[in-house]
Amino acid sequence: MPETNRGLSIGQVAELTGLSVHTLRFYEREGVLAAPVRRGPGGRRLYSKSDVEWIHLCVNLRATGMPLPAIRQYAEFIRQGTGDEEQLLALLRQHRDQVATQIEQLTESLGLITRKIGAYAEQLARGAGGPVRCTPPPAERR
Amino acid sequence: MPETNRGLSIGQVAELTGLSVHTLRFYEREGVLAAPVRRGPGGRRLYSKSDVEWIHLCVNLRATGMPLPAIRQYAEFIRQGTGDEEQLLALLRQHRDQVATQIEQLTESLGLITRKIGAYAEQLARGAGGPVRCTPPPAERR
């Protein structure tokens, strides 16, 4: 167990974050990590606590549909450290708005799906093996 | 304008649904359409109103992350028409649950992003060009 000297192995980070070791290395190559990962003896990666925090954030951003190039951009702003805080904020705000929109749309679609389920369930209830439709589903034209 | 005889052209359907004509043909090949599309003279597609409704539903399902194979499965249940209504309902219910979960997770991430924005904004407000951090962002450890 390489807890040698503060710093987690790639395998441990994979466990913690739910990403594969492949993906972790891939993200690093792609420049989505905010800071370079420290290396231990033999050139092995040693992830700091803040590395792991950042990766968790990346997982969140990915889960909300932010593409890797955007995350890389974010990471670059952090790396440069100065001058572009406004741009960074703009990037995050834009993404926040997109996520909000996404939630709205999903909620709407959820309603539609739920109604569809209701329609099918009803149809199935009265007359099992009853009136079958080969054409598209019972649209709620009523 | 090929409104010859009831039935929309592929171009019109593309406009209506927001899909490209390429995608419409692709979906058809992939078997995600519930019913075969009628053809006009010269072999051109003529979409019925219910075709268009179904496609709209497909757009919704895709937008909520249902993969094409699942939609094809749905379409197959519809095409067969009988016996598998329960399976169809199961498929839809499962997807509904997934969408609900998705919304929950997005909402959670939205909160996180919003907090992050707050933190950056604050940092930026007091001391513009002030304390710059190259390490990952100010975690809300408070």
Next chain:
DNA sequence: CTACGAGTTAGAGCCGACTCTAGATCAAGC
């Protein structure tokens, strides 16, 4: 000493969902 498991790199491969191309056909307007 050696075997093993976990790590390293560079690069290839894969998958889902489109997206586009080529070459032919068709329908309508001049």
Next chain:
DNA sequence: GCTTGATCTAGAGTCGGCTCTAACTCGTAG
């Protein structure tokens, strides 16, 4: 008749995001 623009088919190409392979190096356990 000729041109223009939409359509047709079959099949190839693209893109994002992983995912895997090969060949090698470590470090520790037995």
